[in-house]
Every structure is written in C-alpha cells, then in structure tokens.
Amino acid sequence: MSNTNKKNQLPGWSIFPAVLVLIFGILIGIYYTIFSDETIATDYKEKADLLKIEAKFDMVIPQRTPDAITNGEKLYSQVCAACHGQDMKGGVGPNLIDNEWRNPPAKETHLFKLVWNGIPTGNPPMPAKGGRMDLTSEQIWQILYYLSSKNKNIEKDAVPNQ
Ligand code: HEC
Incomplete structure (x- = not known):
C-alpha cells in the first residue's frame, strides 16, 4: 500500500522544480510588462519634454543682415x-x-x-x-x-x- 503511494507521489515531486521555474518566468514577465515598460515610457516622455523646453529657450532666429x-x-x-x-x-x-x-x-x-x-x-x-x-x-x-x-x-x- 505504502509502496504504491510512493510511486504515485514521485511524478508530483519531480515536477516541483519545473513549477518553480515557470512561476519565476511568469514573475519576470509580469515585472517587465508592468514596471520596465512604464519606466522606459516615462523616461522617454521626460526626455521629449526636456527637448521641447530646450528648443523653446535655445532657439535664436537672428536678423537677416x-x-x-x-x-x-x-x-x-x-x-x-x-x-x-x-x-x-x-x-x-x-x-x-x-x-x-x-x-x-x-x-x-x-x-x-x-x-x-x-x-x-x-x-x-x-x-x-x-x-x-x-x-x-x-x-x-x-x-x-x-x-x-x-x-x-x-x-x-x-x-x-x-
Ligand atoms: C556627411 C555629409 C553631409 C554633411 C556634412 C552635410 N550634409 Fe546635408 N545632406 C547630406 C545628404 C547625404 C543629404 C541627402 C539625404 C537624403 O537622402 O534625403 C543631405 C541633405 C541636405 C538637405 C536637403 C536637400 C534635399 O534635396 O532635400 C539640405 C538643405 C542640407 N543637406 C543642408 C546641409 C547643410 C546646411 C549642411 C551644413 C550645416 C549640411 N547639409 C551638411 C549630407 C551631408
């Protein structure tokens, strides 16, 4: 009886590392989707805003002399x-x-x-x-x-x- 149980449990335990890797992968996926993309997007927007400000104050259009x-x-x-x-x-x-x-x-x-x-x-x-x-x-x-x-x-x- 206990022998049969062990045999039944073996596949369950051997799949454990695979599940860990899967969960880890999903977490990394979620991290990059939620955090990184947003950070890149914000970063990009800030740079674009900075450029606009720079262009606004930096622009000298001289007289045609x-x-x-x-x-x-x-x-x-x-x-x-x-x-x-x-x-x-x-x-x-x-x-x-x-x-x-x-x-x-x-x-x-x-x-x-x-x-x-x-x-x-x-x-x-x-x-x-x-x-x-x-x-x-x-x-x-x-x-x-x-x-x-x-x-x-x-x-x-x-x-x-x-
Ligand atoms: C390293 C070589 C290089 C230098 C230096 C360079 N250009 Fe150009 N320029 C090109 C090329 C190549 C094109 C064509 C790009 C394309 O395929 O549309 C071009 C296109 C242009 C055009 C648009 C021409 C058209 O037919 O649409 C203007 C205007 C222009 N250049 C002005 C300048 C001025 C002013 C300077 C100096 C501040 C300058 N370029 C320096 C290579 C250069």
Missing part, C-alpha cells in the same frame, strides 16, 4: 561644403542650388529642421547640427540665410526673434 549672411557663408564652407560642394552643386550630398529637393518643401523653416535634426537615412547620413561643429540654432539660420541668398527657389520664411 549682411553680416549674418557672410558668417553663414563661412560656416557653410567649413561644415557643409565637404558633402554639398563649395559651389553647392553637390557631392556625396545633393545639389542645394537647383530646385530639385529630396526633402521638400524648400523653405527655410523646413530646411532648418533637416539641418538641426540631420538626416540619418541619408547615404552618407547627414549629421545633426553639422556634426562635430555642433552648430547653434543661430549659426544654422545664418547658413540658411546664405543658402537662400544664393538659391532664389528657397522661400525666405524665417521670422527673426532677436
């Missing part, structure tokens, strides 16, 4: 010409002096976003803010004033805030 355009020309030579050509006729990056745009519309406010954020899908990728130069918003607007002084197809829609 001859000095700003001259400075833009210098910066263009230093930062952009390597890819877009000194004459803006293109190189590894597209021509910026014609009226063909891979990323329309051709207006300063839109081009600002492209240069500020970069174009990671480009071949080669266009670095954000001119890459290592880490251009300020003021410098990027100056470059765009220079571009739109050369390329009349670019709509001059920047609204200076200085």
Whole structure:
C-alpha cells in the first residue's frame, strides 16, 4: 500500500522544480510588462519634454543682415561644403542650388529642421547640427540665410526673434 503511494507521489515531486521555474518566468514577465515598460515610457516622455523646453529657450532666429549672411557663408564652407560642394552643386550630398529637393518643401523653416535634426537615412547620413561643429540654432539660420541668398527657389520664411 505504502509502496504504491510512493510511486504515485514521485511524478508530483519531480515536477516541483519545473513549477518553480515557470512561476519565476511568469514573475519576470509580469515585472517587465508592468514596471520596465512604464519606466522606459516615462523616461522617454521626460526626455521629449526636456527637448521641447530646450528648443523653446535655445532657439535664436537672428536678423537677416549682411553680416549674418557672410558668417553663414563661412560656416557653410567649413561644415557643409565637404558633402554639398563649395559651389553647392553637390557631392556625396545633393545639389542645394537647383530646385530639385529630396526633402521638400524648400523653405527655410523646413530646411532648418533637416539641418538641426540631420538626416540619418541619408547615404552618407547627414549629421545633426553639422556634426562635430555642433552648430547653434543661430549659426544654422545664418547658413540658411546664405543658402537662400544664393538659391532664389528657397522661400525666405524665417521670422527673426532677436
Ligand atoms: C556627411 C555629409 C553631409 C554633411 C556634412 C552635410 N550634409 Fe546635408 N545632406 C547630406 C545628404 C547625404 C543629404 C541627402 C539625404 C537624403 O537622402 O534625403 C543631405 C541633405 C541636405 C538637405 C536637403 C536637400 C534635399 O534635396 O532635400 C539640405 C538643405 C542640407 N543637406 C543642408 C546641409 C547643410 C546646411 C549642411 C551644413 C550645416 C549640411 N547639409 C551638411 C549630407 C551631408
């Protein structure tokens, strides 16, 4: 009688570790679903909020003066010409002096976003803010004033805030 009982209990005990592993797995699953996703989501949202604040206070849109355009020309030579050509006729990056745009519309406010954020899908990728130069918003607007002084197809829609 007791022999039969032992035989019946053996499968029950041998399944114990498997049940433990299962419970552990479920707990980890619950932990990642409830806590981690939320943490990542909150973290991401906080960063997005920070970026918006930064952009709001950081943004300098200078006056369209001859000095700003001259400075833009210098910066263009230093930062952009390597890819877009000194004459803006293109190189590894597209021509910026014609009226063909891979990323329309051709207006300063839109081009600002492209240069500020970069174009990671480009071949080669266009670095954000001119890459290592880490251009300020003021410098990027100056470059765009220079571009739109050369390329009349670019709509001059920047609204200076200085
Ligand atoms: C490492 C090379 C590289 C550098 C440096 C670079 N670009 Fe670009 N740029 C590109 C590429 C590649 C594209 C095209 C991306 C695509 O496929 O849409 C591009 C696209 C653009 C466009 C959009 C053109 C279009 O036809 O839609 C503008 C405007 C532009 N760049 C301006 C600039 C300015 C201003 C600078 C300097 C601050 C600069 N780029 C620096 C590679 C570069």
